[in-house]
Amino acid sequence: MMSSYQALYRVWRPQRFDDVAGQQMITQTLKNAIANHNPAHAYLLTGPRGTGKTSVAKIFAKAINCPHSVDGEPCNECEICQEITSGSLGDVIEIDAASNNGVEEIREIREKANYAPTRAEYKVYIIDEVHMLSMGAFNALLKTLEEPPEKVIFILATTDPHKIPATIISRTQRFDFRRISQETIIQRMVLILNEENITFEKEALQLIAQTAEGGLRDALSILDQVISYANGSVTQVAVRDITGSITQELLIEYLQLLYHHDTSEALQALNQLLAEGKEAYRFIEDALMLCRDILLAKAVKSDVAVTFKYAHHTPAFDAIVQQLPTNFLYQAVGVLSQTQKNLKQTTHKEIYLEVATIQLCEISDKNSATATPAGDYEVVDTAAYEEIVHQLQDMQKQLEQLQAIDKVASEPKIVEPKQTLISKNNQEDASVVPNQSEVFAVLDEATHQDRAFLFDLWPDFISQLEVGQSAIMNNGTPVAASPNTWVITFEYKILVERFETDELISKSLQQFLETIHQSQIKIIALTNEQWKNVRENYILERKKLKQGIPVDFSEEEKKEYEQRIQEEEKTKEIINQAVAFFGEDTVKIMEDDNK
């Protein structure tokens, strides 16, 4: 004959007040009430799940009815105790309010409560999950609590005291059960495992206690699963497998790779984890929790293992606590939680994880401490940088493709990077001056006389233009002049373009100049920004010239010069791309001093 299997938490459900873990004061008060024959008419037991509410209620029902009770504890041996334990005594009624939440059920209780108990001394109603009662049912219950019949005791249990009307609460004696501490849970598990002759690893129990979050029943359920999964021994690996979380060693290794900017290894480690069937969301969650625990361990010097949500103390953990700077961790948290959010919206979780991994590899620890998770990134090495840009471009393409597929399934989404790219291209950079060498030539030959002449003529010139043209030219300011070329500036690029394309202006200008000046004059138009840059460049150039470089631009120099401009333009392009990928706020442009 096979005996039916009973779950651990049922086998080990406490049968005496003193066996209840972690609620000494509450059990003491109840014991006193029974020993002094002074029970309240109604009790309200509240607290998180698995903290002993229902157990206490049942013990109470036994203790108050047990004819052999000593100091408020039940004997657990007499007929009455045993019948209550098995749930067969008619005077102790257990009701699950989750499934009996109507007025009718409570009315029935009200009526039956008026009959005296048959065998026991007190009739005890245990109403579990009492917060599930409907409003009408609460009112019906209230009536009973207002005028409680003799020898009837109500014990209401709930995890959700906020949902109980104040009128009910004020008629009951309320006890708030506390979350059971990790140590107490571990102690309890050790006790059970020793009794059952099962071997275990201490870390495994700690992991279980962490996952159970203060609920003893949860802890025992996990323990139960682990025992049957791992064939009768409780190991750390088995617990991680059951709870689906990722082993600490692997995560620490992953974090270390990120910190050392080892992108390819980190990606490999990630893929390996995913290949093992770990869930992407769980991975991010665990990584976040590990970062949190490391930060916690860094901030609090004393032993903090009890507050850990994920980690446990190992040499590797202690080492990484020493190694990783706070700043790195906060930034990692920023990236991770952003990814966590994104994961909820996509069907291609791996891609997001990979992008996150690359992003995380780029976190620099050299930044000054910023507490904002989304910190600044700086470009360290141009070659590596270009490589990354390349990688990211590939990634982006993939993402775009995938998102295009996603679009069919889910709602359309705008690809942000692309958008920024377009807007950046529209806005040409001010430091790039297309006709810089021409301007330089003008500046070389510029004289005060010519400038004064230009300033003189300018108002006359504008006044004889047509309305449309003078409106444009009014925005221009003459800034420099040589005998045959003038330089004028405009505030905005668009005006420069208008000037350059408007034939009427150039035509009337030629006419005007021919009548007054009798010579051909060319006009170069620049934006204010450009002019500023050109002037600075020119001054720099002049300084160099003074140091012995020939005054005139030879062909060679001109070439060199153009090359430099080209190079600069290339850098600009790179920066533009970087901005497009990471957003303007995250990109900080720094001069490379080694050049």
Next chain:
Amino acid sequence: MKDFQQILQEINNKKVAPLYLVQGSEAYFIRQFEKAIIKNCLAPEDIAMNFVQIDLTEQTLDDFLFEATSYPFLGERKVIFVREPRFLTGQKGQVIDQMLQEKFIDYLKDPASFTVAIFFAPYEKLDRRKKLTKQLLKMCQLVDVTSPKPHEAEKYFAQYLENSGYRMEDKAWHLFMQLTAGNLSKMIHELNKISVYQAQTEVITLETVEQLVPKNLEYNVFELNRLVMAGDIQNALQFYQELLMKKEDPIKIIALLISEFRLLLQVKILQEQHSGQRQISDQLGIHWYRIKLALEKCSHFSLEQLADALESLIDVDYQIKTGQMDATTSFDFFVLSFCERTQMISN
């Protein structure tokens, strides 16, 4: 007008009026009054037969008049508790027709000598313009059981505590008052529970109060704030976790925490303007003891740090509400970074 204690005294001296109107909602007083009436008007064996309760949400004034005018069974007297007499208030719902009104007024003018009728009106206000209300107020003994003001309740309870033979440690007293929030019934209710726990010991300790008196969310947030301000990261995080497990709403917790930090900032600003504790209390309209605690809490922090904390918390709130971070993570990182920053500066 006679006060509550005088009326109780009279009843205990067997001077009982035929009509009472008990107005107010202080449960402890109501209970005391009920007990006194039953004890002095009915012999224990008569209670089953001659004690009647009429609930006007289910029964009518007609039922009351019938009971009031019919002779008691065997005993000398009959006691009728009338619940929910909403017709005395401005509330709508209980309509009494003209005939019945007149019958009722006739009874009020000449109540039966063998009946003691008590109308329990746990309402803020009665509508004194109504004919029935006017008549009842004229003919009955009014019993005022409105809730005492918090400081009166404290005083009353101090007396009660002494009479019950208990003493409380100073800290226990402050915590007890904080948790019961000036509600006399609650104070007595909780003391009863404590007295079951320690029937023999006279002094009630802080630990007892802490463990046995249920805590409301306001208090819990206050405590959470204290832990954060003390830089006790470990306990702060654990405490927050516990609140979540009690199914408190994280957004609610953060909102209350924000108001707590706001108070600290206000106190700090006023303090830097050289306002004293009393002055701040008056200016903000908040109990002086809370101000005292706030001053203690924020003494180690600069105005900037407090403002910074408030801002980060508002940010946490935003992040939770926009779904950028889940509630646990964002709070944890707030505490970690706040403690790190404040310690960095103070070191």
